[in-house]
Amino acid sequence: MSERAKTPLIELHGLTKTYGAGDAAFQALKGIDLTIQQGEFVAIMGPSGSGKSTLMNVLGCLDAPTTGSYRYQGIAVGSLDTDQRSLLRRYALGFVFQGFNLLARTSSLENVELPLLYRGDSRKERHRKAVAALTSVGLATKLDSRPSELSGGQQQRVAIARAIVTEPGTLFADEPTGNLDSVTTRDIMELLTRLNQDRGITVLMVTHDDHVAATARRTVLIKDGLIESDLVRT
């Protein structure tokens, strides 16, 4: 086996995250140990206030841990500065949010091209990749539609296309179906599963819906800033 395969994709040791200081300090994560391998599909669950969103933000390099170590593909994320974390997100990570977070008054195509713009891809490359990504999420006919002209499920598909257009190693999905009805939820989960199985993209998903979580092969339950259970379906 190659060296890369042995290195876990994500490796957390004693990770804590504290907000504020002094009396007002609040410890959202109290010491997380977690290892995730390339290609996994992990659901992170927990009641609100459990710290699962904080964990997601730290894993997604949007936030830095207070103490403990976080290695992403062997890179010590804790020692990166804001800009380096930005670059890591740009080249290795993709994000899907509960509220879709598409740019308003902007076509699907332009929304999906956005991350490529920051990577400095040429206009032709951007167009080709964005069309391919939108096609792979089943929106080949909605290239010029603006978010306001799309249904919730379609908007989330655009968001997924935007997340995968850079061919990231990991896709972070924060309550991706939180705003969707059950039929659309199933479609989106099928799409995520397909991306995970066909393309080998690691998917980390925060959810509070057991049905949604059941799609994932592994479920991590967070409670009061600690991992309460970590189950892998067989």
Add this chain to the structure above:
Amino acid sequence: MIWNAFSIALREIGRNLTRAFLTVLGIFIGVAAIITMVTLGQGATLAVKAQISNLGNNLLTLRPGTGFGSRAASAGVPSFTQKDAETIGEQISGIAAVAPVRTASQSTIYLDNARACAVTGTTPVYFGINKWRLAEGRFFNDADLRSGAAVCVIGDTVRKELFGGEDPVGARIRIGRASCEVIGLLAAKGQAGMGDQDDTIIMPLSTLRRRLIGKTSSHDINQISISAQDGMDSNALINDITSLMRQRRGLGDNQDDNFNIFDTRQIAETLGATTQLMTMLLAAVAAVSLLVGGIGIMNIMLVSVTERTREIGIRLAIGATAREVLLQFLVEAVTLSGVGGILGIVLAFGLCAGLAHLIQVPFNFNLRINLIAFHFAAAVGVVFGYTPARRAARLDPIDALRHE
């Protein structure tokens, strides 16, 4: 990276054109105001200078009295003699021509039209000194002057008043108690800020004396028009003429001059400097409006950063660095102010062309002020765009994404 930021900024501007237009309105008007003020001001300066030089270049006018304007004291001061004029011509070097001038107000009549008119009696060189050109006919000549012929040349205003649409040349008009043939029509000079120059009748000095007023005394010359040779220092000339005239008028060392010399070039320079000063003042006021326009940009950009917090969050989450966000907003501000500047230049061009025509000053496109105003506008964009841009760049992606 700059180009990237530029293309992102352009997309953002294109997405909300109304907002963009409102943002640049201040810059747009400010730039147009500066350019219009300066261009029209310079046109006015040129116009004033052109009109003054119309009076005659290197023209010195010698008049009795101690000064020009309200403080002038000419009562009891003797006028000049024809001999004075001749002596100046003979004894002072650097003079191109000298003409004695006697003016008298006379009633003029042609058919049913009557008009009080200033009649000038002088010598033929007067036309050259004062830069008169003919529209028609001829000037009077030395032979007319010697014989005291009953001929005259009239200005355009006199033609309009007396003749209307009729051709005046060859007609006879009554001036005072004499009948006089119109032999020439002067080309119009227009207003010169000192009365209508075209409201004039010019005839040989001898004719005026013999036929109209009769020779009263040898001191009957109201003024002496002198033109200097090109390149002559008019101050030296004025000094020479002054000492000659003091001598001829028998003034002692402790007596003030009882005559004065009016230098058109000096007046032209003074008036030119005054209009230029006015121009600078107006431009300064316009510059303030440009500054206010810059504050407008800052205002809207700050609002825009708040309004677009979520968008900034999205950009940061998908991997934009703080520097890139800063650059995007800065480039947006500069692009907006630059576009405002260009629009302002276009508006100013139209305004200048229209207004210059309206107030009758020449319109010269002034590249320098256009460039200055444009760069000033762009600089305003940088200065006032920086604070909002920095605020955007300092946003935390998680907070920004949560922003409603």
